[in-house]
Amino acid sequence: MRAVLQCVSEARVEVDGATVGAIGPGFLILLGVGHGDDEETARKLWGKIEKLRVFDDESGKTNLNLAAIGGSVLVVSQFTLYANCKKGNRPSFTDAAAPAEAQRLYEYFVSLARMSVPRVETGRFGAMMEVSLVNHGPFTICLDTDNL
Incomplete structure (x- = not known):
């Protein structure tokens, strides 16, 4: 699995002009x-x-986790994180899981988050989504379970 994590002041995802998740x-x-x-x-x-x-803690040091700030989570499916751009100029997505399996594991991941975070919102799997955010910091981290 791959994740791009962004610390946000706020974020939302819209499908067909309607907000489906916001934190x-x-x-x-x-x-x-x-x-x-x-x-x-x-x-x-x-x-x-x-x-x-x-x-940030009270001293301005990055020392607190999500629970310590009472933070929320917005999870958006993103198969394009598995884009392979080694050949040519058109990305290949053959490294991404098949849609049914990806959706099952996406929903499982969301269920794990809901066990420990009071507010977890999501996008809509497989939909064309518009994601808006205010990146706090800005602070963005890329995680790949192959490297954990």
Whole structure:
């Protein structure tokens, strides 16, 4: 699995002009599922994300995790995180999981987040979405479970 994590002051996702998910301070997580990912992969990734100390403490140091700030999470499916641009100029997405498996693991990841975060919002899997955010920091981290 791959995730692009953005610390946000606020974020929202719209489908066909309607807001389907919105949060205040917390994480916007763009989540991609690859071949070979499973529930253990999702648990490993969520475990890392929920423990990351990337939010400012009272001294302005990045020392607090999501729970410490009472943050929310917005998870948006993003198969394009598995784009392979090695050959030519048109990305290949063959490393991304098949849609049915990707959706199953995306929903499992969201369920893990909901077990420990009071407010978890989502985009709509497979839809054309417009994502808006105010990046706090700005602070953006790329995670790949192959490297955890």
